[in-house]
Structures are given as structure tokens and as C-alpha cells.
Amino acid sequence: MALASLCKIIWAVGVIAWYFIRRPAERRAKRHRIVSNQRDATDKFGLVAASVxxxxxxxxxxxxxxxxDATYSARPFSLVLGTILYCAALWVFRRTHKELGKNWSxxxxIRAEHELIASGPYALVRHPMYTSFLLMAAGQAFLLSNWIVGLAGFLGFAALFFLRVDKEEQMMLEFFGSRYREYMRRTKRIIPYVY
Structure with a gap:
């Protein structure tokens, strides 16, 4: 089997795993009442951009x-590094869903009886779900040997992150007040100890 084909298979398995991690959270979320919804056109655009x-x-x-025309030869190090990054992304993605539980959306x-989660990956960063998307984009760039495809992953992540993160933090500040402000002081946004 050609190296490029193996890389594509690993990427596809990662996407399928992503779906199976996400699906139970979607079903569970429907059982909990929404008390505040800040969804708007830019939020929807960010979700579409990330999906694309x-x-x-x-x-x-x-x-x-x-x-x-943007394709280049796959390399063994790309397979290894891309697989590691994508596995790390899926691990963080699963942990965030597990920690959020009924709070996921x-x-x-904001859901009824919403809690401030500061355990698991949330002990290190405020937005580990975005961390997982950044890792997925990096894994995609290494696994799929095409400049446009690699760039598309990072652009999709960036659109989602930069269109939402400030609004998300403002919403949490309004709901949790000083507790969230203190949580912001002791954590970074998506990269532990860095940003």
C-alpha cells in the first residue's frame, strides 16, 4: 500500500472516530434546557468554515x-507525526466531552444548571476543544500531502476560533462572574503555559 494512501486512511479513521466521540454529546445535550443562546451569523460561519x-x-x-497541483510526496515522518498529532487531538477531544458532560454545546x-468546569484538560486551558481542533489541523497537514488541504485545516480552525473565543469568554464572564475571571487568570486559552 502506498504511503499516501495509508496517510489518507489514517485521516479518515480519525474523522470517523471524531464523529463517534461527538455524537453521544449531541444526543445528551438535547436533554438539557438552554437558558442563554449567543449563536449568531458569525458563529454559524465559523462552524461552516471549520467543517469545510x-x-x-x-x-x-x-x-x-x-x-x-498542490500535492507533494508523502514522507514516513509525516505519517508518524500526523498520526501522533491526530491521536492527541482525538484524546483531547474525548476528554473535553467527558469533562463537559451536560454542559457541552x-x-x-448556557444550559440549565451549567457548571464551570476546571478539571481535566480545563485545568490547563480554557478552551481545550479548540486545542483539539488545532491539533487536528496540524495532523491533517502532515497526513494529507497537499498544500491547499493543509492550509484549509488551519484556516477552518482559525475562523472558528477567532470568531467565537472572545464571545464565548464574555458569555462565561457574564454567567460566572468573578469565578470565571479567576479561572482566566490561572489558565491560558488553548496552548498550556503559552497562549
């Missing part, structure tokens, strides 16, 4: 090889 950059464009490349929402 981390799903649609790489999926198209994995299935068809398009865009052909795909959008900017």
Missing part, C-alpha cells in the same frame, strides 16, 4: 486527489 477546512476539503482530496449556549 477540516472535513469537506480534506475529504474531497482523500477521495479524488483534488486539487492535484456545539454553539455559544
Amino acid at each position: 477546512g477540516l472535513g469537506l476539503i480534506p475529504g474531497l482530496f482523500a477521495l479524488t486527489g483534488f486539487p492535484h 456545539i454553539s455559544l449556549e
Whole structure:
């Protein structure tokens, strides 16, 4: 089996795993009442951009090889590093869903009896779900040997992150007040000890 094909298979398995991690959280979330919803057009755009950059464009490349002109040869180190990054992304992604429990939402929402979670990956960063998306984008860039596909993952992540993170933190400040402000003082946004 060609190295490039193996890389594409690993990426596809990662996407399937991502879905199976996310699906139970979506079902569970529907059982809990929403008390505040900050979803707007920019939030929806960020979600679409992330879906396109981390799903649609790489999926198209994995299935068809398009865009052909931006493709380069896969390397063994890319397979190894991409697999490690994608596995790390899935581990963080699963841990965030587990820690959030009934508080999870795909959008900017506060649920009934919402709690401030500061354990697990949330002990290190305020937005580990975005950390997982950043790791997925990096894993995608190494696994799928195409410049456009690699860039698409990072652009999809960036659109979601930068369009939402300030609004998300403002919403948490309004709901949790000084508790969230203190939590912000002791944690970074998405990269432990850095940013």
C-alpha cells in the first residue's frame, strides 16, 4: 500500500472516530434546557468554515486527489507525526466531552444548571476543544500531502476560533462572574503555559 494512501486512511479513521466521540454529546445535550443562546451569523460561519477546512476539503482530496497541483510526496515522518498529532487531538477531544458532560454545546449556549468546569484538560486551558481542533489541523497537514488541504485545516480552525473565543469568554464572564475571571487568570486559552 502506498504511503499516501495509508496517510489518507489514517485521516479518515480519525474523522470517523471524531464523529463517534461527538455524537453521544449531541444526543445528551438535547436533554438539557438552554437558558442563554449567543449563536449568531458569525458563529454559524465559523462552524461552516471549520467543517469545510477540516472535513469537506480534506475529504474531497482523500477521495479524488483534488486539487492535484498542490500535492507533494508523502514522507514516513509525516505519517508518524500526523498520526501522533491526530491521536492527541482525538484524546483531547474525548476528554473535553467527558469533562463537559451536560454542559457541552456545539454553539455559544448556557444550559440549565451549567457548571464551570476546571478539571481535566480545563485545568490547563480554557478552551481545550479548540486545542483539539488545532491539533487536528496540524495532523491533517502532515497526513494529507497537499498544500491547499493543509492550509484549509488551519484556516477552518482559525475562523472558528477567532470568531467565537472572545464571545464565548464574555458569555462565561457574564454567567460566572468573578469565578470565571479567576479561572482566566490561572489558565491560558488553548496552548498550556503559552497562549
